[in-house]
Structure formats: C-alpha cells, structure tokens
Amino acid sequence: METALFVVALVTGILLVTAGANRFGFPPPLALVVVGVLVGYLPGVPEVHLEPELVLLGLLPPLLYAEAVQTSLADFRLNRRTILLLSIGLVVFTAAGVAVVAHALLPDLGWPAAFAIGAVVAPPDAVATTAVARRIGMPDRLVTILEGESLLNDATALVALRTAIAAIGATVTVWQVAGDFLLSAGGGAAVGFAVYLVVAWFRPRIKDPVLDTAVSFLVPFVAYLGAEAIHASGVLAVVIAGLLLGHRAPVLQTAKSRVTERTNWRTIAFLLQNAVFLLIGLQARWIVGDVLASAVPLGQVIGVCLATLGAVIVLRLVWVVPARYLLIRPGPDPLTGQRPPLANTFLLGWAGMRGVVTLAAAFVIPTTVAHREVLLLMAFTVVAGTLLVQGLSLPWLRRVLKVTPPDPAEHALARATLLEQATRAAEDRLAELEFDDPHDVVSLIRQRSDQRNFAAWERLGTNADLTSPSELYALVRTELLAAERARVLQVRSTGQVPSDVVAEVLAMLDLEESMIDEAETATAPAGGTTRHATGEGCLELDRYPAVDAEPATVCPECVAEGLTWVSLRRCLECGHVGCCDSSPARHATAHFRATGHPVIQSAQPGENWRWCYLHQTTG
Numbered sequence: 327m328e329t330a331l332f333v334v335a336l337v338t339g340i341l342l343v344t345a346g347a348n349r350f351g352f353p354p355p356l357a358l359v360v361v362g363v364l365v366g367y368l369p370g371v372p373e374v375h376l377e378p379e380l381v382l383l384g385l386l387p388p389l390l391y392a393e394a395v396q397t398s399l400a401d402f403r404l405n406r407r408t409i410l411l412l413s414i415g416l417v418v419f420t421a422a423g424v425a426v427v428a429h430a431l432l433p434d435l436g437w438p439a440a441f442a443i444g445a446v447v448a449p450p451d452a453v454a455t456t457a458v459a460r461r462i463g464m465p466d467r468l469v470t471i472l473e474g475e476s477l478l479n480d481a482t483a484l485v486a487l488r489t490a491i492a493a494i495g496a497t498v499t500v501w502q503v504a505g506d507f508l509l510s511a512g513g514g515a516a517v518g519f520a521v522y523l524v525v526a527w528f529r530p531r532i533k534d535p536v537l538d539t540a541v542s543f544l545v546p547f548v549a550y551l552g553a554e555a556i557h558a559s560g561v562l563a564v565v566i567a568g569l570l571l572g573h574r575a576p577v578l579q580t581a582k583s584r585v586t587e588r589t590n591w592r593t594i595a596f597l598l599q600n601a602v603f604l605l606i607g608l609q610a611r612w613i614v615g616d617v618l619a620s621a622v623p624l625g626q627v628i629g630v631c632l633a634t635l636g637a638v639i640v641l642r643l644v645w646v647v648p649a650r651y652l653l654i655r656p657g658p659d660p661l662t663g664q665r666p667p668l669a670n671t672f673l674l675g676w677a678g679m680r681g682v683v684t685l686a687a688a689f690v691i692p693t694t695v696a697h698r699e700v701l702l703l704m705a706f707t708v709v710a711g712t713l714l715v716q717g718l719s720l721p722w723l724r725r726v727l728k729v730t731p732p733d734p735a736e737h738a739l740a741r742a743t744l745l746e747q748a749t750r751a752a753e754d755r756l757a758e759l760e761f762d763d764p765h766d767v768v769s770l771i772r773q774r775s776d777q778r779n780f781a782a783w784e785r786l787g788t789n790a791d792l793t794s795p796s797e798l799y800a801l802v803r804t805e806l807l808a809a810e811r812a813r814v815l816q817v818r819s820t821g822q823v824p825s826d827v828v829a830e831v832l833a834m835l836d837l838e839e840s841m842i843d844e845a846e847t848a849t850a851p852a853g854g855t856t857r858h859a860t861g862e863g864c865l866e867l868d869r870y871p872a873v874d875a876e877p878a879t880v881c882p883e884c885v886a887e888g889l890t891w892v893s894l895r896r897c898l899e900c901g902h903v904g905c906c907d908s909s910p911a912r913h914a915t916a917h918f919r920a921t922g923h924p925v926i927q928s929a930q931p932g933e934n935w936r937w938c939y940l941h942q943t944t945g
Contacts, residue, residue, distance in 0.1 A: 332372075336601060336604065336605075337597065337601075339361070339365070339604060340358070340597065340600040340601060340604060343357050343358050343361050343600075343604070344357075344358070344600055353458055353461055353717060353718075354600060354603075355458065355599075355600070355603045355713065355717065356458075356603075356713055356714060356717050356718060358600055358603035358604045358607065359603050359604075359606055359607040359710060359713055359714070360607065360714075361604065361607060362603070362604045362605065362606060362607015362608045362609075362610070363607040363608075363610045363611075363710075364607075365607070365608065366607065366608045366609070366610050366611040367610075367611055373611060373612045374605065374608040374609065375609075375612065376605050376606075376608075376609055376682075376685060376686065376689070377689070378686045378687070378689040378690050380686075381602075381682055381683070381685075381686030382560075382683075382686055382687075383547075383550065383551075385598055385601075385602060385682065386480070386550075386561065386564075386682075386683060386686075387546035387547055387549070387550040387560070387564050388543075388546050388547075388594060388595075388598060389595065389598050389599065389602070390477060390480070390546065390561060390564045390565055390568065391545060391546035391549075391564050391567070391568045392568075392591050392592075392594065392595035392598075393473065393476075393477060393568070393595075394477055394564065394565050394567075394568025394569050394572060395542075395568045395569075395571060395572030395575070395591070396572060397470075397473050397474065397477065397568075397569060397572065398470070398573075399569050399570070399572070399573040400573075401470040401474075402470070402474050402569065404470075405467065405470055405471050405474060406474075408471050408474075408475075408650075409471060409474035409475050409478065410478075411649055412471070412475040412479065412645075412646070413449075413474070413475045413476075413477075413478035413479040413481075413482060414478070414479075414482050415645070415649070416448075416475075416479070416642065416645045416646070416649075417445075417448045417449055417479050417482040417483050417486065418448075418482065418486065419641060419645050420444065420447070420448040420637075420638060420641045420642065420645075421441060421444035421445040421448045421483070421486050422441070422444060423444070423637055423641045424440075424443065424444035424447055424448070424634055424637050424638060424641070425437065425440040425441040425443070425444040426440075427630075427633050427634060427637045428440040428443050428444065428630065428634065428704070431626070431629060431630040431633060432622075432626075432630060432697055432700065434696060434697075435696060435697060436494070436695075436696070438490050438491075438493040438494040439490070439494060439691070439695045439696065439701070441486070441490040441493075442487055442490035442491055442494070442691055442695075442701075443634075443688070443691070443701045443704055443705070444486075444490075445483050445484075445486035445487040445490055445687070446483070446487060446684055446687045446688045446691070446701075446705050447634060447638050447680060447684055447704070447705055447708040448479070448482075448483045448486070448638070449476070449479035449480050449482070449483040449680070449683060449684065450472075450475065450476050450479065450677075450678045450679055450680060450681075450712075451476060451679060451680050451681025451682065451683055451684065455472045455473075455476050455677055455678070455679050455681075458677070458679060458717050458720055459472050459677055459720075462720050462721040462724055462731075463724070463731030463732060464673065464677070464720075464724065464729070464731070465670060465729065465730065465731065465732060466732050468670060468673065468674050468677070471674065472674070472677055477565045477569075478562065478565060480561045480683050481510065481511065481514060481559040481561040481562040481565070483683070483687065484559065484561060484687065485506060485507055485510040485511070485559060487687055487690060488506065488510075489506050489507075491690070491691065491692065492506075494692065494694075494695065509557065509558060510557070510558050510559040510562070511558075511559060511562060512558070513553060513556050513557070513558025513559070514553045514558040514559030514560065514561065514562030514563045514566070515562055515563070515566050516558075517549060517552045517553040517556070517558060517563040518549050518553070518562060518563035518564065518565065518566025518567040518570075519566055519567075519570070520552075521545060521548055521549045521552065521563065521567040522566065522567045522570040522571055522574075525541065525545060525567075525571060525578075526570075526571070526574060526578055529541065529578045529579060530578055530579075532583070533580060533583075535580070535582040535583040535585075535586035535587070536586065538579060538580075538583040538586070538587065539583065539586050539587045539590050542571075542587050542591070545567055545568075545571065546564045546567070546568070549563040549564045549566075549567040550563060550564050575587075602681065602682040603681075603682075603713075605682070606681070606682060606685055606706075606709055606710070607710075609685060609706060610706065610710070613699070613702050613703050613706050614703065616699040616702070616703075617699050617700060617702075617703045619699075620697070620699050620700065622697060622700055627700055627703065630700065630704060631700075631703055631704050631707040632707070634704045634707065634708055635707050635708050635711040635712070635715075638678065638680070638708055638712065639676075639678065639712070639715075639716070642675050642676075642678045643672070643675040643676070645675075646671060646674055646675035647668075647671055647672065647675060650671045650674070667729075669727035669728065669729050670729055672727065673720070673723060673724060673727060673729050676716055676719070676720065676723060677716065677720060678712060678716060679712045679713050679716050679717050680708050680709045680712045680713070681709060681713075682709075684705050684708060684709050685705055685706060685709055687705075688701060688702050688704075688705035688706075689702070735786060735933070735935075738782070738785040738786050739786060739935050739944055740944075741782050741785070742779065742782035742783045742785070742786065742944075743937075743942070743943065743944040745778065745779050745782050746779055746942045747942045747943075749775050749779055750942050752775065756768065756771075776907070777796075777799075779907075780795065780796060780907055780908040781796035783893070783906060783907065783908060784796050784797070784892060784893070784908050786893070786928070786930075786933065786935075794892055794908065795892065795908055796908070800842045803838075803842060804839065804842060807835055807838065807839050810835055811832065811835050814828060814831055814832055814835070864938050864941050864943045864945065866924045866925050866938045866940055866941065867925060867936060867938050867943060867945040869925075870898040870899070870924075870925040870936065872927055872934045872935075872936055872945075873896075873898060873927065874934075875896065875929075877894075877929055877930060877931040877932075878894040878896060878903040878929035879894075880894075880903075881894055881903060881904055881905040881909070881911075881913055882903065883904065883905075883911065883913045884905055884909065884910075884911060884913065887911060889905075889909070889910050889911050890909070890910070891905035891906070891909040891910075891911075891913075892905065892906055892908040892909045893905070893906040893908065893909070893928070893929075893930055894906070894914075894928075894929040894930060895914035895926040895927065895928060895929055895937070896926060896927050896928075896929040897914075897917060897918075897921075897923045897925075897926055898923075898925045898926065898927055898936065899921070899923035899924075899925070900921070900923060902917050902921075902923075903929055904916070904917050904926075914926055915939070918939045924938055924939050924940045925937065925938050925939070926939070
C-alpha cells in the first residue's frame with residue numbers, strides 16, 4: 327500500500343509541477359528537480375533511495391528506446407563524426423580531467439576511484455539535454471548532434487566505470503581496457519542489430535496495433551538484457567535496435583500500429599522522463615546527510631564538489647570548440663557553404679546537462695571505496711548544478727549569442743514541397759493502375775490530396791488578417807463534428823442502438839477530428855527563406871534566381887473575374903502575377919500550363935522562395 331501511494335503521489339506531483347512550469351514558461355525538468363529537493367526536506371516525507379538496478383534496468387532502456395526510435399538515422403549518419411567525437415572522445419577526456427581534479431583535492435582517494443567518479447559525471451543526459459534544447463529553440467542540427475551524443479555516451483561512460491571499478495584493488499593493463507571496450511561496443515552493437523533483425527522479420531506479420539505496441543515495449547529490455555548477459559553494452563544494444571526499428575517503421579508496421587505506438591511511447595516517455603527529474607531532487611536529503619556525518623571537512627567537500635562541477639563544464643568547452651574547427655568541420659559546411667558559427671559551437675559546448683544516469687552510476691561505486699559519500703554528493707552536485715546553471719542560462723545565452731532558432735517558414739516550405747512530390751508519385755502510380763471508375767472516385771481522391779497540399783502551402787501565408795480556406799474548414803468542421811457527436815450521445819442514452827455500433831461511430835468521429843491539424847490554423851512568420859528546401863540540382867531553379875521585387879497586392883485575373891485569392895505568385899520568366907492553388911481560380915498554375923514558364927516566386931511580403939513546376943522542387 328505504501329508503494330502504491332508513493333507512485334500515485336509521484337505521478338500527481340509530476341502532473342502538477344509540469345502543468346505549473348508550462349503555465350509560467352519555466353522548464354519542467356528544472357522545476358521538478360527543485361521541487362524534489364524541497365519536498366525531500368519536508369517533515370514526514372520518507373527517504374527515497376534511487377537504486378542503480380532500478381535506473382539502469384527499469385528506467386534507462388525504455389527512455390533510450392523512446393529517444394532512439396524518434397531520432398533520424400539519416401541525420402545521425404550526416405553528423406556521425408561529430409557525434410562519435412563527443413560520445414567517445416569527450417567522455418574519455420572528461421573522465422580523465424575530473425579524475426585529476428578529484429585526486430588532487432582528495433589525495434587518498436586513489437586513481438581508480440578518481441577515474442570512476444570521472445566516468446560517472448562525464449556523460450550528458452539524453453532526456454535532460456534534448457528536453458531543454460528543443461524547448462529553447464536551438465538549431466535543428468545542434469539538437470540532432472546533442473541527441474546522437476547523449477544516446478551513445480552512456481555506453482562509453484558505463485564501460486569506463488566498469489573498467490575503473492575492476493581496477494580498484496587490482497592491476498588493469500591497457501590491453502584489458504581496450505579489450506573490454508571492444509567487447510562492450512562490438513557486442514552491444516551486434517545484439518542490438520540481432521534484435522532488430524528478429525523484430526523486423528516477424529513485425530510485418532502483426533496487424534493488430536495493440537499487439538504490435540506490446541512487442542515494442544519488450545524490445546528495449548530484450549536488447550539490454552541480451553547484451554548485458556554477454557558483458558556487452560546494453561545501452562548501445564537498445565540504441566542500435568531503436569534507431570534501426572524507428573528508421574524502418576514506415577515499411578515494417580501498419581499505419582495504425584505506428585500511430586498507436588507513437589502515442590503510447592510519448593505517454594510513457596513523458597512519465598518516465600519527469601519521474602527521473604523528481605527522483606533526482608528527492609535524493610538530496612540523504613546524500614547531504616551522509617556527507618555531513620562523514621570525517622571529511624565540510625569546506626573540503628564543498629571545494630571538491632564545486633571544482634568537479636566547474637571541471638565538467640570547462641572540459642566540455644575545451645574539447646568542443648577546437649574539435650569543431652580542427653577535426654569536424656575545418657572548412658565550409660557543404661550544406662550551407664559557410665564555416666560553423668562560433669556562437670553555435672559555444673552553445674553546443676554549454677549544453678551539457680547531466681541526469682539520472684550519472685546519479686545511478688555513482689551508486690555502482692563499491693561501498694568499500696574511501697569517501698564514497700563524498701563521491702555521491704559530487705555526482706549529485708554535477709547533476710543539479712548543470713541542470714540549474716546550464717539549463718537556466720541556455721535560453722538567455724542563445725539570445726545573447728544571437729543563435730537563430732529553427733525557421734518555421736523553412737520547415738513549412740520543405741513540408742509543402744515534400745507533400746507535392748509525394749502527390750506526384752501517387753499520380754504516377756494512379757496512371758499505372760487499371761480499374762473501372764463509374765463513380766468518379768479518382769476525382770474525390772485528387773480533391774482530398776489537393777486539400778492536404780493546399781493546407782501545407784497556406785501555412786506559408788503572411789496575411790494574418792484573412793482566414794485561409796484550410797483554417798475555415800478546420801473551424802467549421804470541428805463545430806459540425808461536435809454537433810454530430812452530441813447527437814450520437816443522445817441516441818446512445820436511449821439504448822436503442824447496440825453499444826458496439828455507437829462506439830464504432832464515435833471512434834470514426836474522433837479519428838476525423840484528430841486528422842484536423844491544429845497547426846493549419848497557424849501561419850509561419852516571414853523569414854525570407856532562401857535556402858534550398860528540396861531543390862538541389864534543379865536546372866530551372868538555377869536559371870531563374872530570386873528577384874528583389876515589391877510584394878504584389880492583387881491578382882489581376884481574379885479582380886477581372888470578381889474572385890478572391892489566398893496568396894500571390896510571380897512568374898520569373900515574364901513577371902505575371904497570379905493566385906496560388908489554394909485560391910478558387912489557381913491562376914498561377916493556369917499561367918504555367920498556358921505558357922510553360924517553369925518557375926514562380928512568392929509575391930507575398932517577406933517571402934522569396936521559388937517553385938519549379940517541372941520538377942516539383944523549391945529553392
């Protein structure tokens with residue numbers, strides 16, 4: 327009963343603190359840590375000891391898997407050199423640097439124990455880093471690098487910790503260390519790949535979304551336990567399996583299974599992530615109490631804790647800045663043609679928040695190690711300190727350094743272009759199919775595809791005074807669905823219709839309402855997007871560069887016909903201004919069909935993106 331009450335109180339606290347933090351614009355992870363510390367000191371609150379087995383086996387595998395399946399394997403490959411230098415090189419560098427600091431301030435600690443605490447505090451946390459990074463609007467590429475680093479660095483740190491613990495009271499050679507690392511990394515990768523192959527083989531045969539989601543719940547634990555059984559890295563096994571299964575999900579799973587799994591894992595990840603931060607705060611009371619009861623002077627304890635916190639922050643910056651310019655990207659970035667900005671690199675170095683893995687790993691240090699209670703406080707100080715110091719200062723630092731957040735206009739342009747290309751592929755497939763269509767179903771299919779694509783293009787709109795067709799559709803259809811649902815509920819109350827039929831109709835209404843994208847009602851801010859979204863290598867876009875012209879105000883053909891329009895486009899061949907496809911007459915497309923002029927440019931204020939009709943690409 328006590329355990330059940332504690333779980334209920336924990337979940338209730340998570341929901342209340344998260345809701346309050348969101349209400350006041352405060353990062354929920356940081357709020358949960360602070361609340362955990364304060365609650366831990368309240369009278370009557372029992373001490374909460376976070377056991378390493380609970381974290382390393384119960385929390386870490388599902389958390390890593392939830393992050394891995396959502397991580398883009400393509401982006402991971404693109405940034406693999408950066409990620410590997412951070413997740414392996416930086417972890418070893420930080421562990422060695424902290425070991426030097428710890429041994430200098432606690433001379434009787436011993437080098438193996440000093441290196442052990444260095445390995446404990448070395449890896450930034452996947453949950454903490456990405457939660458804060460996404461919230462403050464860090465550039466997409468930096469978030470990708472941080473995600474990849476935090477997924478792999480736990481494996482490096484835990485291998486280093488295992489080696490350091492083995493060296494306590496024994497002699498370990500360099501060859502043994504190298505062998506342990508190769509076994510851990512190679513074995514973990516092999517087990518993760520094997521789990522992926524097995525799941526990928528039978529998953530297409532599962533059509534029940536509930537059963538498929540249940541299988542996904544098993545994957546992280548099977549991968550982790552399988553790797554640990556051969557003394558390999560369970561963390562790496564979970565990450566490899568998650569990356570590959572997430573990448574192949576559109577092929578291996580049905581659409582219903584993907585939607586169901588995504589929803590369930592988002593809920594699980596939300597609860598586990600926030601529980602982790604609250605549990606971190608709850609550890610403060612007994613850790614501090616043990617240190618105060620130890621023989622180490624309080625001043626020395628404070629000094630070594632602050633020195634360790636400073637070391638992990640400084641060592642990351644010392645590694646990241648030179649590595650970024652000397653090893654990772656010494657020349658211009660092939661995607662942008664420019665060297666990486668120093669501000670972005672510094673922000674990458676500052677985003678090194680530690681989390682629950684650090685605290686759990688500290689408990690793995692044997693109780694026979696001298697000053698273990700101080701080592702635990704050092705780990706807690708690094709976790710709490712990086713979360714509060716770096717986590718709270720990151721938004722301010724991003725603004726001071728003028729690091730540009732992701733451009734919603736660029737994302738909207740890429741989304742609309744990709745949907746157009748998908749529609750073109752569907753049109754090509756439709757032309758290959760042979761079937762009788764006496765009811766003109768093809769026209770209905772094309773109408774629905776157009777409606778979806780028009781909504782995507784409308785999100786680029788900059789006229790906030792007018793309601794776009796998709797916005798109006800979302801508003802009106804939502805009201806109509808509410809009326810339909812109310813009527814179905816009235817019928818249900820009479821008991822004249824079988825309950826399973828009522829449930830099926832309600833589910834149909836819910837599905838349709840869930841498909842009305844709330845984002846359709848939001849317009850992207852004008853950003854003057856010029857970067858190619860999907861138009862790399864398009865000869866027409868190269869032939870017709872963007873022009874600097876005054877925004878158009880009317881579509882002359884619409885005016886002549888007495889019609890309205892949504893957005894305006896300018897032909898870069900002759901300067902003709904016509905309305906977009908979301909408009910009733912679609913004069914811009916009609917002009918292309920009549921003249922063959924291939925490239926248009928947005929004539930809206932603040933927009934200069936171009937569209938090639940021939941290749942369905944933007945630039």
